[in-house]
Amino acid sequence: MNFNFEAKSDKIGVFYLEGNLIGEHDGMPLTDAFNEQMENGILNFALNLSDLKHINSSGLGVFITLLTKARKKGGELVLVGPSDYIRNLMLITKLNSIFTIFPTIDSAVEALGQNDQS
Numbered sequence: 001m002n003f004n005f006e007a008k009s010d011k012i013g014v015f016y017l018e019g020n021l022i023g024e025h026d027g028m029p030l031t032d033a034f035n036e037q038m039e040n041g042i043l044n045f046a047l048n049l050s051d052l053k054h055i056n057s058s059g060l061g062v063f064i065t066l067l068t069k070a071r072k073k074g075g076e077l078v079l080v081g082p083s084d085y086i087r088n089l090m091l092i093t094k095l096n097s098i099f100t101i102f103p104t105i106d107s108a109v110e111a112l113g114q115n116d117q118s
Helices: 026-039 057-072 086-094 105-117
Strands: 001-009 011-023 044-055 076-080
Touching: 001 026, 011 026, 011 057, 011 105, 026 057, 044 086, 044 105, 057 076, 076 105, 086 105
Parallel strands: 011 044, 044 076
Antiparallel strands: 001 011
């Protein structure tokens, strides 16, 4: 899996995920980059899933880990633009009740900005 990071403000960042998130080998670099951004003061994150092709239970575990880390620091993590496959997987695992899913980066950043002000 490949990913890029873009800071949208001093407290909001977006990770753009590409490829497959299937195991610790794929998840560790993302977790390390996430931790680094949290150390830099970013607490609210969006994961853009529009180019993520496949995810398995280990990948879902990475999402849960990142969400937990963000919330422990008073931040939030949301998902953006999952494919029908990933959206259906979220439904089957009932993770759609834990994660907020947005259709666009702009809508996610706007919502995270409101979280940042509270």
